Amino acid sequence: MYPPHHRLRLTLTAVTLAGLAIVATGVGLRAETPPPSPTYLPSVSDLMIATIQPRHIRLWIAAHSGNWAFSAYELGNLKGALNRVSRAQPLVDGNSFADMTTAVTQQPFEALAQAIKQKDIGRFEQSYADLTAACNSCHQALNRAAVVIKVPQSASVADLDFAPGAE
């Protein structure tokens, strides 16, 4: 005969097997698991990380590499990406993403376009700093002051400032 704890283990194994049999027939799981959704709506945060931040970095690297064609290309893509964020997520806490974007980025975007056209790195620096300040002014206005964007320091350093104390 088995000692009592062995008997218990045998009983548990039998219960587990019975459970697996139910799952295997699909009776147990199908009712509780929602079907996969065909659409995935990324949040503003997802879109910032995936579509805005990398282009902000690339724009800077391109100009600093003297690749004015690529900076012009990336400037257009950054504007387009912000427009797509406004369409995907029109409101942030009740504020129009499109209106806020236009208010803060219009001037630096125009200045950047000019600087790139003239291949003027000095003017580019100034307007890129203004654009970066525009990113942060929106973060502050929307109570996301913890998100601090900076001008990249080198081609391999990201522009996200993790230093604490920004709130």
Ligand code: HEC
């Ligand atoms: C119209 C307002 C607005 C503008 C302009 C804007 N952002 Fe944002 N950004 C937000 C909001 C809102 C969040 C926070 C989203 C959240 O918490 O869900 C955010 C978050 C971020 C984050 C952090 C995402 C994370 O979760 O780590 C990054 C990075 C970022 N923005 C980059 C930028 C850059 C770079 C620019 C400028 C080129 C920019 N943003 C311009 C509104 C804006």
